[in-house]
Structures are given as structure tokens and as C-alpha cells.
Amino acid sequence: MxxxxxxxxxxxxxxxxxxxxxxxxxxxxxxxxxxxxxxxxxxxxxxxxxxxxxxxxxxxxxxxxxxxxxxxxxxxxxxxxxxxxxxxxxxxxxxRALFIGVKATGDELIAVLTDLRCRVRLARRTPLPDRAAAPALASIADLVHELLAHAVESGAPVAGLGIAVSGDVDRAEGAVRYSPFLDWRDVPLAGLAATACGLPATVDNDVRALTVAEQWFGAGAGLSDFAVVTVGAGIGCGLVVHGRVVAGAHGVAGEIGHLVVDPAGPPCHCGNRGCVEAIAGDAAIVARMREVTGHQVPDSAAAVALARQGLPGAREVYARAGEAIGRGLATVANLLGPQRVIISGEGLAAYDLFAEQIREAFTTAAFGSAARCDVQTRPLPFEEWARGAAAAAIQTFITENPARGKG
Amino acid sequence: MxxxxxxxxxxxxxxxxxxxxxxxxxxxxxxxxxxxxxxxxxxxxxxxxxxxxxxxxxxxxxxxxxxxxxxxxxxxxxxxxxxxxxxxxxxxxxxRALFIGVKATGDELIAVLTDLRCRVRLARRTPLPDRAAAPALASIADLVHELLAHAVESGAPVAGLGIAVSGDVDRAEGAVRYSPFLDWRDVPLAGLAATACGLPATVDNDVRALTVAEQWFGAGAGLSDFAVVTVGAGIGCGLVVHGRVVAGAHGVAGEIGHLVVDPAGPPCHCGNRGCVEAIAGDAAIVARMREVTGHQVPDSAAAVALARQGLPGAREVYARAGEAIGRGLATVANLLGPQRVIISGEGLAAYDLFAEQIREAFTTAAFGSAARCDVQTRPLPFEEWARGAAAAAIQTFITENPARGKG
Incomplete structure (x- = not known):
């Protein structure tokens, strides 16, 4: 709602x-x-x-x-x-109109002010001191009001707010059903944010919002069937089929991260073993890099550095991640036969370390002409997730406006 | 065409x-x-x-x-x-109008005469002595003319012919790109069959045609998002997303049979190992049953019989097949979040032997609320595949009729 x-x-x-x-x-x-x-x-x-x-x-x-x-x-x-x-x-x-998009992760907020064509005018990034719903909402409202103050100067109205979070989000109801990184359950975020910020608010899953941005303003424009695969903390996937983003009848769709590619693989937080995310997600790569090298490996950047230094076994960690991602892509191609797959996300910083394995695993596992799918990579600036949220707000503004008696 | x-x-x-x-x-x-x-x-x-x-x-x-x-x-x-x-x-x-549907397998033809509501009036099943394209086409034409003779009695016109084959079929072009069981490559079947039979002809992949039948006349009627998973010689999947059957940009879609569920599993004809089909397809089950029991196991029926007799290890062959199928279903649910999955196909004859494992593997591998997907089983009479072909012909008749200047 x-x-x-x-x-x-x-x-x-x-x-x-x-x-x-x-x-x-x-x-x-x-x-x-x-x-x-x-x-x-x-x-x-x-x-x-x-x-x-x-x-x-x-x-x-x-x-x-x-x-x-x-x-x-x-x-x-x-x-x-x-x-x-x-x-x-x-x-x-x-x-003619401006929009605000906010991406909330477990420890920070990223916000952008965009115009109606989703061009970013201003981007802000701020830590999220408390991820509980009420204080997080207050932090979001502070950030939105900061951007609203800037918007006033332009004279154009701010016509909507989009908020993107990872997890199970019911966009139609405006509710976050479950977001593991934020540890939220059943938060009616759209209504709360609209009240707190004084703007019509749309909430959506972060990967779906990014997919809307690609569909309307990016590498998916003009395509009826494509997929966006994001590599980073999680491995996500947004799907456009027959010209529309797939939302899933029960709120789950595009869960490429929890495809099991190796039943004997490492345990995943979802309860299974050998999920794509349990092999190729940032945390999995860092953990495996520690095991293999014996180094501290505080974060992804350190893992990338060790692999680039050529430490024994370090490249193999990325090779294995690339293979898992490539098999995930092939699964999407085999089931849906999209025209294009766009690989994106902050994990692309390591792309040179696993590009070859992604390609090889994709080609091996793609069935017949599914291998002809156009696989592209598209590096994202950090504010891109927030831009996705703004795109969702623009979409709501155009397609569900109360002027038509909907929404 | x-x-x-x-x-x-x-x-x-x-x-x-x-x-x-x-x-x-x-x-x-x-x-x-x-x-x-x-x-x-x-x-x-x-x-x-x-x-x-x-x-x-x-x-x-x-x-x-x-x-x-x-x-x-x-x-x-x-x-x-x-x-x-x-x-x-x-x-x-x-x-008001009748239709003929033909399913061609590698060794037999199944044909039905249906009415406009896809109710079967007559069904025929005949061996296919030679699977090469030209003699197979002659066999199809003989069978169609036999049904046409029956149709004459009813006084209603026969308005279309549908032909369904497994493999990569380009329905829009009317061509079979590659059908492994028939060993056909690039056969312009619609045009050939139309000339040979004197009827407008539609060719489609067999699983997609069956999916059309479920969408228009079966358990998918009224649903915008559902999947049909067929279990038998192959493991197939037809997908309806946003109300339309997914065809794949390059002709491949719904290839659940070649999802790798066990990279250490048995080799598959596609070149990979541990595909769903390499574990749960009829040939895989028969082969594995031979290994496990040391019996001859001439066919699927014999494999089912051995498992029902409780031979040591025999039940496990089906348990493993059920697990592979269940994980395939979960992959569909995780990626697309359909409202319903309809399990069908001749392999359902063994359903009691692996139903529990299908259910368990599905529940385990489905991510979050994707597990709420309604999984149904729907046994198919042997003529159902041919009825799917008739449904495709009915669909062509209604949606692509030259009266509107299309097709």
C-alpha cells in the first residue's frame, strides 16, 4: 500500500x-x-x-x-x-519532477536525488547506527529531509521516494516481509516512510529495483527478456520476462544465490550446503581465503589483493566462485532463455579474477542455444542501488498514480 | 511460418x-x-x-x-x-471446429481429434517405422488423413493441425531446430505438414504444447504464473510467466532436465554430469536399477516392479530420482515464484516411489516463502501429449488467424 x-x-x-x-x-x-x-x-x-x-x-x-x-x-x-x-x-x-531513492543495508544508508529521467543529481552515503526498524526509519527520514532541502533550490517538486532493501519485500503491500541483513520482519515500511518523509513511498527488493533501473534506463531498455545478476555480499538476480519484472507469487523470485551448485560444498545461512552464495558471496570468499592462505583477510578488498599477489591457492578461491556464478547464470539461461544477462554489483571489482571461469562454467552448463545468450558485465558506482530505488519510485509515479484512481 | x-x-x-x-x-x-x-x-x-x-x-x-x-x-x-x-x-x-494434434516420439506417433474446447473425440497410437524426416512426415500424413476421414462424419471443419516434438522447436518459424529423439535438425515441419495434410499446421516443443493445454484447458487456467514439470523419458518443464508461455530468446527455455544437481553424479548425454535427467529420467533409472540389483531391467515398468518388490537398493534409486526432481522444482520456485507447479508425465506411474523425496527435497531447497508454491500432481493419459499439440493448433487458430492479417 x-x-x-x-x-x-x-x-x-x-x-x-x-x-x-x-x-x-x-x-x-x-x-x-x-x-x-x-x-x-x-x-x-x-x-x-x-x-x-x-x-x-x-x-x-x-x-x-x-x-x-x-x-x-x-x-x-x-x-x-x-x-x-x-x-x-x-x-x-x-x-519536471525529482525523486529520492534510498538503499538501506545493515550498516549504512545510500541516498540519491534524481530527476524524472533517473539522472543522479546528488548522492549521499551515511552510516546506519542502529538497524532496528524505528531508529533506521528516523535515519532514513533525516537523510531524505537533507535531500529535500537541496531539491527545494531547483524549484521542481519531489514526486516520490523509493526505498530498496535486500530480502523478501512485498512491494504491492509496501511491506518488508523479511530482511536478513537488517533483521527486519513484517515492517510496513512504505506507510511509515511516507508519514515520516511527507512523500509517496515505494519499497522494493533491492535487486528488483536495480532491475527496474536497467529496464527503464539502462542495459535492459528495449529488451523484453533479460536478467540482472548481482555479485557482492549476496548473489542476487532480477528477472524481466515478457517485458515485466518477475516478483514471484509469494514474494520470492530470482533467488539465484540459493541454487545449490555443490551438495558437498560449504554450509549456507539458508540451511543448505553449496549454494552459489555460500561459495561466491563476499563472506564466503573471505572465509575461504583465510582457510587457504592462513592470513587475516579482514574484507573483500584484502581477499582480492591476496589473489592478485598470486598467493598459492588464492586464485582458486575466485576460480571456484566464478564457476558457481557461471553455473547460476546457466541455470537462468536454461530455464528462461533471456536475450541478455547483465552481471553487476560491487563484487565486479574482482571480475578479472573470475571472468574466465564464469564464462567457461556458463558455456559448459548452458544447454544448446541457451549459450547464445548475451552475457554482459556492467560495473556499478556505489550509488547505483539507491538509483534503483529512485527508479522504482519513478515507476510507481508513472504507472500507479492516483490520478487514474489506482494505488 | x-x-x-x-x-x-x-x-x-x-x-x-x-x-x-x-x-x-x-x-x-x-x-x-x-x-x-x-x-x-x-x-x-x-x-x-x-x-x-x-x-x-x-x-x-x-x-x-x-x-x-x-x-x-x-x-x-x-x-x-x-x-x-x-x-x-x-x-x-x-x-464449431475440430483440430488434430500429433505427438511424434522416436518410435511412435500419437494423434487425437479434438473439438474447439480441446475435448478428445478420438485417439490413435501407431508405431513410427522410420524416424527420418521424410518417411516420418508420410506416417504423420497417413494418421492425419485417417482422423480427417472420421471428422468428415461430424460435419464440422477441421481448422488446424498441431505437431509436438521434444527438443528445440521454433514455433514462430514452424521449424524443428533439433530433436534428439527423432534425430532431426532444421526440419521446416509446419510447411511440410501443411502441404502433406492440407491443413494449417503449428509445430511446437512437446512440453510447451502441454503447457498451453494446461493454461487454456487444465490446471493452469486462470493462473498467470505456473510451471508444468514432466517426468518420464526426459525431465521437461513448461513455464507460464505473466500469463504467457516462456519460449526463450534462442529457443531454449524450461530446461530443468539439465540442471546439475550433483556435479559428481552420473554422466548425461548433454555432456555434463549429475543433471536431473541423468538421475531421474527413465533411462537413468533403468540403468541404475541394473547396477544396483543385477537384474536385467528391460524398461521402466520393470524398474518400478523391482522397487515395489522391495529389492535391496531398489527403493533408493527412486529416492535419489525424487530428490533430483524436488531440487529441480525448487530451482523453478526460487527463480520464478510460480503460483503452482504441476507435475505430470508418464513417469508419474512411479509417483508413490518418490513422492515423499520430491516433497522433502523441494521443501529443503525452496528459499523462504517460495516453499508456499502449490505443488500438484496430475497423471496424464497417453494421448495428453497429442492433446497438447491440438491445444497449440487451437491457440494458433484463435490468436494468429489470417483474418486479422497476421501469420
């Missing part, structure tokens, strides 16, 4: 209007004709949908020399039409 | 009309209002869609005391409205 204390409303009266807007948002400046073709709508329907969006300043006429995609980054630039201002182009006015 | 030699055309001018028809087909007699609600369409749109379908005899007014679902079987009966003839009910006239 989203709560909407002082909502900026989005003037899309119909799902078709939201779809046209989303198409232009993801693809960049388009003619009405092309927007209609991509959204599967008639020119008349597009014209009707576009009118109130132009009137309210969410769309503007003309091309945008600054680049067509929401992120302004590389992968989808090619989808952008030639520069210049061909008659009839419409584009999203990114400055 | 479907080929349409002498096509009966389906009078749905728009995707919306096809959707209304499909809704009534899957759910049974509905009021226009209810059909619109389920299909997400306005009453006016439903009325417009229904008119030509009534005029052409595909829909008729009034309830149907014989039952609302296509199959007339158990699982979806509850979705059917109360009996009687409330004003405004429309239902599908199953007798």
Missing part, C-alpha cells in the same frame, strides 16, 4: 498514456508515430495520450541534443534517433 | 476479440460483464468483440450444463459459475 501525503499527480489518465510516456522515457526522443509503433498504439491514441503530458510539462516538443536515454549512458544510445530536431519529436522533460 | 492451405478463418478482427474468446474458452460460460472484467476490457468492447463470434457460431448464448471448462476435468471446475442459464451468459460452441 502506497501512502500519498502530498502527492504530485501524474497526468496519465489511462494505461496507454503511461505506456507512451514510459516508451519515450526509455527510448529517448521519438516521433509520435514511432512511440505508437513501439508501444503498440494507434497514432490517434498516442496523440490523445501525449496532449495532457505536454500540457503539464512532462513531455516537451523537440529533440534533445544531450542524449535520448534516461541515464545518458552508453548501452542504449544506439536506440536514439539521429540528432537534430525532426518535426514531431517528443521527449521527457527530466527537470 | 504457418502455412494455410485451406483455412477456416476465425472471425476475431482484433486482439481484444481473440482475448474475450480465449477468456470464455478457458473459464467456461461467462456474462459479457464478467468476460470483460477478466479480459480487462470495457463492456462496449466485449459486446463488439462477441457479435461476429456469435454470428459465426463460435460463441453461443446461454450456460452449458455439461460443464464450463474445455477439458471437462476436475481442477478448474471451481472457476465455473453456478449452473443454470443466467441472462447474458455466452459460451464457446465446442462443436
Amino acid at each position: 502506497r501512502s500519498t501525503p502530498r502527492a504530485e499527480t501524474f497526468p496519465a489518465q489511462t494505461p496507454a498514456a503511461a505506456q507512451v510516456f514510459t516508451t519515450v522515457l526509455s527510448h529517448g526522443p521519438l516521433t509520435r508515430l514511432e512511440a505508437g509503433r513501439r508501444a503498440g498504439l494507434s497514432p490517434a491514441a498516442v496523440t490523445k495520450a501525449v496532449r495532457p503530458l505536454l500540457a503539464a510539462g512532462y513531455l516537451v516538443e523537440g529533440g534533445d541534443p544531450a542524449g535520448g536515454t534516461g541515464s545518458g549512458e552508453g548501452p542504449v544510445e544506439e536506440a536514439r534517433p539521429a540528432l537534430g530536431r525532426p518535426a514531431g519529436l517528443v521527449r521527457v522533460n527530466g527537470e | 504457418r502455412s494455410t492451405p485451406r483455412a477456416e478463418t476465425f472471425p476475431a478482427q482484433t486482439p481484444a476479440a481473440a482475448q474475450v474468446f480465449t477468456t470464455v474458452l478457458s473459464h467456461g460460460p461467462l456474462t459479457r460483464l464478467e468476460a470483460g472484467r477478466r479480459a480487462g476490457l470495457s463492456p462496449a468492447a466485449v459486446t463488439k468483440a462477441v457479435r461476429p463470434l456469435l454470428a459465426a457460431g463460435y460463441l453461443v448464448e446461454g450456460g452449458d450444463p455439461a460443464g464450463g471448462t474445455g477439458s471437462g476435468e476436475g481442477p478448474v471446475e471451481e472457476a465455473r459459475p453456478a449452473l443454470g442459464r443466467p441472462a447474458g451468459l455466452v459460451r464457446v460452441n465446442g462443436e
